[in-house]
Amino acid sequence: MESSANTESATASKPPAKQKRQAWILPGLGLYQGLVVTAKNFIQSYYKKDRLTTVQYPEERAPISPNFRNFPFLVHDGDDADAGLRCTACTICEKSCPPQCIYIVLERDENGKSNKRPKVFEIDLSVCMNCGICAEVCPFDSIYMDSEFELSKGDRFGGMLYGLDRLVKSTEYHAKIRPEQAAAVAASRKAAAEKKEAAAKAKAERLKKKAEEERLKKEQEAKEAAEAPADEAPAETPDVPAQDDTKKGDSE
């Protein structure tokens, strides 16, 4: 093994610096020293917060840092949870999830065409290991880590399987639990939306010279795009946007 060779070189280059240990004075001194330490701890635990760090949990709660992550949730814009869902059922998170606890079914219309939204989006709480990779890889600012941690349920199956009804939470909630991240995401989304709108406008300008009916049609589309920018990305093979407008990580 190569370590033995390295060992020799490491030992060869040692200067014999020595650590001075406490001298032996009285037999049993070490025992009494220990007693002094424990007595100090006993007494100080009554008045020093530094010593007695226990938090009596159900009555009092330790503060949770804004970075704390526990279980994912889905964000929706606006008031309508159904309409404002950012998720496009692209299944990137499903594929990245290390314990594979995410299950997504794409919603399709009667022609079999993608609606770019999930029909089923389930996360199994009993499998999830709260690593946060789903939130990290999501290109649509859709999935984030919640800081709610009192999730225990008596029901082994249904209770532990979080569907869309329990997963979807509002942007306000996101802003409440991690304000900095939510603000950054909102800003970047706004910038992206504005950019997109501007691009659409410029395109519209360019197309003004074209036929009237065409121009009208294009304008209509641009408006739609501005309303639902997420829809621009195709569902199956998403074109991952550049670093700056995807994620700022969980912390920012």
Add this chain to the structure above:
Amino acid sequence: MIALSILIPLIVLAALGAIWKARPVHSALFLALSLSLVAVLYLILGADFLGLIQFSVYVGAVAVLIVFSLLITRPSDETKEIARRPQSMLAGLLCSVPVLAVLVYAVSFSTPTEEVAAADTAKIELAELGKTLFTTHAPAVMAVAVMLTAVMIGAALFARDINERES
């Protein structure tokens, strides 16, 4: 007298258990029982001091030492061996039954008359005992002391032999 006639059969039964039980540990426990009943006998006979000494020495030391040795050596049960060796049983009976007969014979002759035997005067005065010990019986006490010291040193050396490890 009533207490005696209850206690004595119990002592004999416990002693029987001690010599008859096949599992060595059972045998040792029966010995402890029998000896502690003997201690109770001493208490009833008015020898409080001796009764308590008997209890602490025999139950606290001797019986415990015996079970300790049994735990260390972990001998197998003697069930089969006793059953298999009628000749040793026979020898045992041949030797012990005549001894019993002779002893009982001797006792039946040497027993004093009823009135004398039923009298009840003795009581152990501790101070008295101590004085006698260190005056009349001082040589004996010294001899026992020397012997106990030797035993203690021997036991300590033995314990050392078991527990000391090469470093």
Add this chain to the structure above:
Amino acid sequence: MNLLADQAGVTQAVDAPAIWTTLEALPQLPNRLVGWIGFQMNIPEWLATLLGLLVSAAVVVGVFLTCFALVSLVERKTLARIQNRYGPNRVGPFGLFQPVADGIKMLTKEDIVPYKAEKLLHLIAPIMIVIPAVLALGVLPYGKEWVPVNLELGLLFFFAVGAMTELSVFIAGWASGSKFPMLGSLRAISQMVSYELPLLISAMGVIMMTGSMSLPAIVEHQSQYNFGVLSNWNIFTPWGLVGGIVFFIACIAEANRCPFDLPEGESEIVAGHMTEYSGFKYALFFMGEYLGLFAISGLFITLFLGGWSAPIAGLEFVPTWLWFFGKLVCVIMTMLWIRGTWMRVRMDQLMRFCWLFLIPLSLLTIPAAGIWKFCGEGFLAGLLGWGVTVPFLIVPYIIITVILNRRLAPATRQYHFAE
């Protein structure tokens, strides 16, 4: 049966506030009540005596079972504070009902008897461990007027019944038919037999000084005052100090407390002889252990800390049994403190410590006590006594500890640093 000497006569406390006098007599209340009722009902004398004994026993058992419950809680809370935790505080105010909850839990647990166990002995062992503890508690003088059973040979009786504990621990370990209990009982036997010697020998000095084996007499002897102020406790004499320390260490070992808790050393042999016990039998072991702890601490207090006597003159108005229980709490707290700090010793070290340190020292206390007694009382005699006995005890102590410690000195270790 002359085992029972006369009950201590009831003496009248003088010049003390009524409340203290009443408190002093409080432990006598059930006894007197029964006596009074018996007198009213005109019962025969033997029945009255029997009833009196029964009531005395009931009082002791009741008091110490309450103590058991309280101390098991106090122990957990104290250890918790030593370790910067809160300890049990959920059941009732300050967790006061925790022992009740524990008791209910223990009672409702399934009683498991291993297949390979000796069923009868397995059952007897926990009972046998409680009996000697209760018997031993019966002879201690808790107060001036509160001596449940006043035996002339109280001290000897205490050690005699204490001898039963070893056998019951052995039975528990052996009858479980399992390996960890077996190892535990092996350890327990060798430990208890060895530590009984310093226990007995260091008590010898006290017997010499008092000239009696009666525990109330021993306390009475210590309840006088030197120069009218300082109490005459045995621990305040040179031989008593050494003897008391040796006795205290041996007490810890006999009670199987840390650092001598090898028989149930959790990290090594799970729970020793109690491994195969559950439910109520386990609770009995627990109870026996605590009662034994009270008994041996009570004996330590009686022999060396002046029993029920007040530490300095002028404090006698406090009921004597309050002194006793105050001292008991102090001794037990010290044991807890040690438990929260030190680690367990190994078997061979335990034996070596006993045979090479405790027994020589305790043997030295006997001649030292003789010298002390020979020097007599009074200031000059006391000075002479100190002058002779202190070197007599200190020099061997230093020699022994130096020999024992010579291979352990931390200064022998050197550590180097590589760049």
Add this chain to the structure above:
Amino acid sequence: MTPLALLLTLSCVLFTLGLFAVLTRRNAILILVGIELMLNAANINFIAFWRFGQAGAEAPDMIGPMFVLFSIAIAAAEAAVGLAIILMVFRHTRSTDLNRLDSLHG
């Protein structure tokens, strides 16, 4: 039967039982059990005669208890030494069965 006779009989029986154990047991430790029984039988004799044997004496002497005291001390020492020897033998031969200790048998 007088108490004295009862006690003496008990002593005889205990002695015989001890003797029987010494003769029939094969385990050295259990032989020691028998010896302890025999010693106790002797002690019971002493106590019995001390208690019942000196009626009418002005000052009952302490010879009996004294003997018992010495006897108990010696019995304890004997048990300690005996067990130490047995354990030493055990460490050498790995057995406490006396029938197997026949290396001097020739």
Add this chain to the structure above:
Amino acid sequence: MSVKENILSKPTLETGADEDQLLRVSLGPQHPSTHGVFRMNVMLDGETVVSLKPVFGYLHRNHEKIAENIPYLGSMPYTDRLDYLCPLTNNHAYALAVEKLAGIEVPERAEYIRIITSELTRVMNHTVFMGFFLGDLGAWGSALMYAFREREKLFDLFEELTGARMMTNYMRFGGCRNDLPAGWIEKAKTFVDGYDAFLDEMESLITGNEILLARTQNIGQVSKELMVNAGITGPMLRAAGVAYDVRKVDSYGIYDRFDFKVPYGEKGDCYDRMMIRFLEMRESLKILKQAIADIPEGDYVNPKIKSAKFKAKPGEAYARIEGPKGELGFHLISDGGVNPYRYHVRPPSFVNLTLIEDMCLGLDLADVVVILGSVDIVLGEVDR
């Protein structure tokens, strides 16, 4: 080579005892002091250990095979669960291995963050070790609770930085997942500055105690040649007198910029192992102070690398770090796909256990527990 024979030959102890007079005891898998579901089949003559066979696998979780079937990033949270007492060093080692495989540059700030977190983890591990070690010695939890108290403070730091107290999942290929939160470095500085006082208190509780000296000195010694040949690394090896530290030998990351020393002992018994850990904590605090003072501004992650869609060129790499328990290495083989083709961990806990029987033979049962404690294993890493 004689030492090699020494390894291959089965260690034996002559007792002269018959087989049936030996006591076979199964210590574990459920036992108060086997540090998880470890099991030792011990043969005892009285209380002396005649043979000892470690049995493990009760906590096997198929870590390596799982890692070969998920993307590179997916293994990062699983490495937290190897040695769950020090997740950040595990993250660090895995990130290093992937970076070596793909040739990724790490920004300077990220290197500093990594060193700060790794050294904090080392301090945490050694502190908790003291607690558990004393628990094995029979001290009823005091040291353990003090250690846990300090660990809670570290956990608070980790929670604020990584979002989780234990399962950090923090390192990324080419840096870290997120930057240090505002004010974090000051908190870490406060912690590091106050830690010397705690160590002083702990040392006065532990190191002079005569019982501890008697219990740990001259217990569990093995020659350093045997240790080197058995591949033992970390504090155990250094206690035996071999000043081998991957931080010095490889100088991975930017360890060569810091001024620290490698403590090593002479005898290699349990006491030395404990003391070496104390001294190492002091050295770690020195590194931490320097790193906290010097940490530069800049990127916390290499902006060119996207951990999520990571793919490595075909090839193989082995990267190792000085974990708190010893040399922690990850061996990766890539076939160019999104998953590693082969993924192997060199766990220090597991390798350090190889000599457990040699260390225990001839000693007491009580010593076995102490020796196992002094090896400092975590079953999550032993069984993987």
